[in-house]
Amino acid sequence: MKRIVLFASGSGSNVENIIHHFKDNPQVHIACVLSNKKDAKVFDRCSRLHVSAFYFNRHSFYESEAVLDVLKAMKPDLIVLAGFLWKVPENLIKAFPDQIVNIHPALLPKYGGKGMYGMNIHKAVKENAETETGITIHYVNEHYDEGTIIKQATVALAPQDTPDTIAEKIHALEYKHFPKVIENLLFEH
Secondary structure: OEEEEEEEOOOOHHHHHHHHHHOOOOOEEEEEEEEOOOOOOHHHHHHHHOOOEEEOOHHHHHHOOHHHHHHHHHOOOEEEEOOOOOOOOHHHHHHOOOOEEEEEOOOOOOOOOOOOOHHHHHHHHHHOOOOEEEEEEEEOOOOOOOOOEEEEEEEEOOOOOOHHHHHHHHHHHHHHHHHHHHHHHHHHO
16 A cells, blocks of 8 residues: 655645545555645645645744654655645655655746745746746755656647636646656556
8 A cells, every 4th residue: 555645735726636536546545635724725625535634833844853753654655745835844855765746837947946836937937928838746855846857747838828827727737647647656666
């Protein structure tokens, strides 16, 4: 049985998509979802989907071993950041080398780094009149958006695209590719 722990900060649409992808797979268990926002919509989704979800604060993530201890107890095969906005502390990266993956809504190294997430990225892509954008799934290291790239997928942009339509195109790529990449990572080791 392969175990996944998901981290999310927002609505949890990627989390829900991943849960649905694995729901009929007896070889994969979503151990839990962890969020750094008490009022994140991901909690509603987890409740509806009968998946354990827990809130943690900045202190338990950065200044204590609390989150690390929870993760060690769960023995995840993979830790998946699905719309999680905090930088992962070094103690987690060291404890789970090449086991933490993130999805970024741009083609790294473009539009990466601190502050580059969600609509901030889509607005920058539009302002720079990019003709394509996409997603990057990568391992997490001690720097924002600089870990080894696992997969990128692209989508063409039209001049009439807005940040909102770019976001829709990115979500479609995330939903299509992220669960499959997670599955491949779980079973290639």
